[in-house]
Amino acid sequence: MAAEYITTNIRNIAFMGHGGEGKTTLTEAMLYAAGIIDRQGKVEDGTTTTDYEAEEIKRGCSLTAATAPIDWAGKMLNIIDVPGYFDFIGEQVGPLRVVETVGIVVSAVTGLSVGAEKAFTNAIKHQVGRMFIINQMDREHASFDKVIQQLRERHGSCVVPVLMPIGEGAGFRGVVNVLEKKAYEGAYKKSTEIPIPDSLVDKVDRAFEYLTEQAAAADEDLMMKYLEGEELTYEDILVGFHKGMKDGSIVPVVALSALTGVGIARTMDLMAKYLPSPAHQGIEHTGFNPRTGEAAVRVCKDDEPFSAFVYKTVADPFVGKLSLIRIFSGTITPQTILYNVNKDKTEKSSGLYIMRGKKQVPKTTLHAGDLGALAKLQYTSTGDTLADYQNPIQYPGMVFPTPCMHKAVYASKQGEEDKIFSGLGRLMEEDPSIVIMKNPDTTETWLSGQGEMHLEVIKNRLQAKFGAVAILQDPKIPYRETIRKAVKVQGRHKKQTGGHGQFGDVWIEFSPVLDGSTEMVFEDAVVGGVVPRNFIPSVEKGLRECMVRGVLAGYPMVSVRAKLYDGSYHPVDSSEMAFKTAARIAYKKGCAEASPVLLEPIMHVEVMVPDEYMGDIMGDMNKRRGRIIGMEQVGGMQQVVAECPQSEMFKYATDLRSMTQARGSFTMTFERYEEVPADVAKKVIAAADKVEDDEE
Secondary structure, X not given: OOOXXXXXXXXXXXXXXOOOOOHHHHHHHHHHHOOOOOOOOOOOOOOOOOOOOHHHHHHOOOOOOEEEEEEEOOXXXXXXXXXXXXXXXXXXXXXXXXXXXXXXXXEOOOEOOHHHHHHHHHHHHXXXXXXXXXXXXXXXXXXXXXXXXXXXXXXXXXXEEEEEEEOOHXXXXXXXXXXXXXXXXXXXXXXXXXXXXXXXXXXHHHHHHHHHHHHHHOOHHHHHHXXXXXXXXXXXXXXXXXXXXXXXXXXXXXXXXXXXXXXXXXXXXXXXXXXXXXXXXXXXXXXXXXXXXXXXXXXXXXXXXXXEEEEEEEEEOOOEEEEEEEEEEOOEOOOOOEEEOOOOEEEOOOOEEEEEOXXXXXXXXXXXXXXXXXXXXXXXXXXXXXXXXXXXXXXXXXXXXXXXXXXXXXXXXXXXXXXXXXXXXXXXXXXXXXXXXXXXXXXXXXXXXXOHHHHHHHHHXXXXXXXXXXXXXXXXXXXXXXXXXXXXXXXXXXXXXXXXXXXXXXXXXXXXXXXXXXXXXXXXOOOOOOXXXXXXXXXXXXXXXXXXXXXXXXXXXXXXXXXXXEEEOOOOOEOHHHHHHHHHHHHHHHXXXXXXXXXXXEEEEXXXXXXXXXXXXXXXXXXXXXXXXXXXXXXXXXXXXXXXXXXXXXXXXXXXXXXXXXXXXXXXXXXXXXXXXXXXXXXHHHHHHHHXXXXX
C-alpha cells in the first residue's frame, strides 16, 4: 500500500513536447532514480512503464497519456507522460486540466521544436506553470547555451536557467543548482555535491543575478527591496520564484540526460522543493451548482466538500473500465459514495487506486489535489464531475480538437458489424477525440480522428482489445446528378398478357430547378382527364423512386422539375403499377436527353498558418481545384479562407502537417454543390461503371 500524501506535498506535472524528445525515457529514469523500478526500461525494447500498450511497444512511441506517481524527498511527484505526436493531440486535453506544471521537454541538440511551442501555448491557455527540460545533454553537438538563446528569442525574459550543465556531450557529468549555488556530479541517486567548477563560477553568478531580478519582478514588495539595493534572501527569492511560476514570468530551465541519469535526481529535488503544489496554486476551481444554476467554487483543501474531475477513461476488456480522476477538493476512500453530477446518478466504485503505467496500486485514501483511478463506474465518462451529493458542483467539460481525417469503416467479416461498432464505442470512451458517425448521404459509417496514424492505431486497438477486425477505406463522395436543359418526353408502357394487360402513357416535361433547391418538384398540369386523378400520385411516386439513381453514374438526381402535362389510359388495362412504370420510362429517357451533369460537394475551408507558409498553402490549394476566397491576420497567424471539392480534401490533414511542419491547422464545413469539370466527371463515371460491373 502506497504512502499517503497531503495536498502541500503533491506535485502534478505533465511532460509534453515534440515526439522523440525523450519524455518517456525521462519518466523511466525518474522511476529508476526513486527506486520504484529495478532497471531502467527502454522505449526501443518496449520495456518502459508508461508505454505499455501493444501498439506503443510496436511503434516505439507514446500513444496515450500515462501516469507515473513517484515518491521523492517526502513529496509525491505525479508525472503524466503525454504523447508528442500530433495525431494524439487529444491526449493533451485531460492532463492540462489536472496539473499545476507542464514540463516541456526539448532536445539539447535540435533545440526548440513545434511540439514544444504548442505545449507552451496550451499551458498558457490553461493557466498552468511551465518549465523547460533540456534533455539529451549527453549527445554529440548538445548545446545548453544555444537552446537557452533560442528559448529567450521565442519566449523572452521569463526563461530562467536553474540547473546548468557541467560539461556537454560525452563530457556531461553533472549540474549546478543556480538557486542554491551548489554543484553535483554523477548519475541518478549517486549524484554527489562537489565545488562549482572554476570555469562556471562567473556564469553561475550571472545566472543567479538574473534569477534574482526575475524573482524580484514577480512581487511588488521584493521589487522595492531590490531597487533600494537590499540583498534578497533565499526565502525572498523563493517567494518571487513561486509567484513568477504562477503568473508565467518565470519559466525555469533544467539540463539533464534521461539516458545516462545525469541531472535526474537534482531535477526531482527541484520539482519537489520549488514547483507549485495544488495548495500553492491559489486558483479557486470554479463551476456551477447544477440544482440552482449559480456559480460554485471549491478550494483545493481536505476540509472542503468532495469533488473530482474525470480527465481520462481506460477501457480494459479484462479489468473493466477505469476512470482517472483529479481530486479538486475533499478526500476520497473506496467507500465514498460518488454523485455523478453530469448524469445525475449515484456511483459506487469497486476500487480506489493510483496508476503507475498499467499497474494499479490500491489506496485507502486520496487527498485534495491528488490523481487517482476508480474502477468500474457504471455511468461515468471522460469530462464528468464527481461530487458530494449534498454539495454538488459541476466543472466545465473538456473540448477536444475537431477531427480532420475521415475514413469509412467496415467489418472484415459479414455479421461482425455489431462487434466493430460496440468496440469503437468503448474506444471512444477512452479517446473522445475520435468521432463515429453515419453519413446520411452515403449511408457509410465514418471513423474520424486527428490523422492517418491515429485512425490506424484505433483500428489496431479494436482488434487487440475486442478481437474485431475492421477495414478502413476512403469515404465515398456523395456526388449528385442534375440536368441542364428542359425536354419533353413520352413514357409509354403497354404489355398484353393472358388476362388484363398493362397500360400507362404519360408525357412529362423535365426541366432544371434554378432557385437553389435540391428537391424534385412535381407539377400536375393534366387537363381533360387524359390521366385519371387516381393515377397521378403513382406517376409522382414512380418518379421519386427513380430519382435516387441518376442516369450518369447512379448518384441521386436533384434539382429537377417534372411537369406531367399529357397522357392516355385504358379503361381496363391501366393501373397504378402501369403508370409508375410509364413514369420510370419517361425519367430514364428524359433525363438522359436533358444534358445530365455530375455535381460534387464543395467545402468551406479555413486554414490557420504562420506567414512563411502562405505561398505553399495557396499553391497547394490551387492544385486541389480550390479557390482562395480571402486572407486575414488572426492572432499572429494567417487565416486563409478557401473553397475546395471534398474529393480533394481527404488527405489534407497529413499534407498540411508536412507542408507547415505541423504548425498549420484547418476546419472544414459543407458549403454547396457545384458541377464537376468534364475531365474529372469522366473518371467518376468510369469508376461507378466499374463498381456496377464488379457487383454483377
